Amino acid sequence: MRDVCIVGGGVAGLAASIFTARAGLDTLVIDGGESILARNASLENYPGFPDGVDARRYLRLSREQARNAGSAFELGRVTRSELIDTNDLESGFRLETEGGEPLEARRVIAASWSDSDYLVPLDVGRIQRGSKHFVSTDAAGRTAVDGVYAAGRLAEEPHQAIVAAGHGAKVGLAVVHDSDANFYHDWVAPAGYFTGRGRDVPPGCEEIDDNERHRRDERARAQLLEAFDEPLDEAPTMHPSVERD
Known part of the structure; x- marks a missing residue:
């Protein structure tokens, strides 16, 4: 289930x-x-x-x-x-x-x-x-x-x-x-945001340091550059009631 x-x-x-x-x-x-x-x-x-x-x-x-x-x-x-x-x-x-x-x-x-x-x-x-x-x-x-x-x-x-x-x-x-x-909250926070105040990182949250932040940014940029690198050869779907020749 x-x-x-x-x-x-x-x-x-x-x-x-x-x-x-x-x-x-x-x-x-x-x-x-x-x-x-x-x-x-x-x-x-x-x-x-x-x-x-x-x-x-x-x-x-x-x-x-x-x-x-x-x-x-x-x-x-x-x-x-x-x-x-x-x-x-x-x-x-x-x-x-x-x-x-x-x-x-x-x-x-x-x-x-x-x-x-x-x-x-x-x-x-x-x-x-x-x-x-x-x-x-x-x-x-x-x-x-x-x-x-x-x-x-x-x-x-x-x-x-x-x-x-x-x-x-x-x-x-x-x-x-x-x-x-x-x-608790879906949030990626900078290292120390919670722990630097003596708090545990709440469930659903995450702390990352600068190295990890840069790694994720690089990965995200590479993914988007690849996704938008070529024109998308896929036409919009027309409404079913529109007649086609």
């Missing part, structure tokens, strides 16, 4: 997975194969990219970051979710997928805009607005069912990548705090 299963490999799901995996939770991302962001011709309003960035390149880098954090990925589509034992709310959840073996997880994050039919058996409180369905949550992404969360656009967050990423991170942290993970 996984600690966390995240349904949806887009911006919100990836951000959530980075935080849950870094906190030591066994995290699986079920990726339906395409994020809505892949339809974006150029991502222009995401902080850190002054002249914008190709949306597909951003997604690739985000997936790599999630893998580096320890997240596992499985390609597929979830068709149904249910409690393993309806008499035991702590038993976790079983997720059925198309053509695959059922998966089990203690907690589920739904980040699969705009597919949420698989949540119907759990009665999480879906809301229909026109042809779309959203999931009702509290401020941290918790649904009416303990152990089930919703992140990003599915949770009625604005349809912007930076908002989806932020909300996914917030939901990921809610999962961490609701779990048994020994966690």
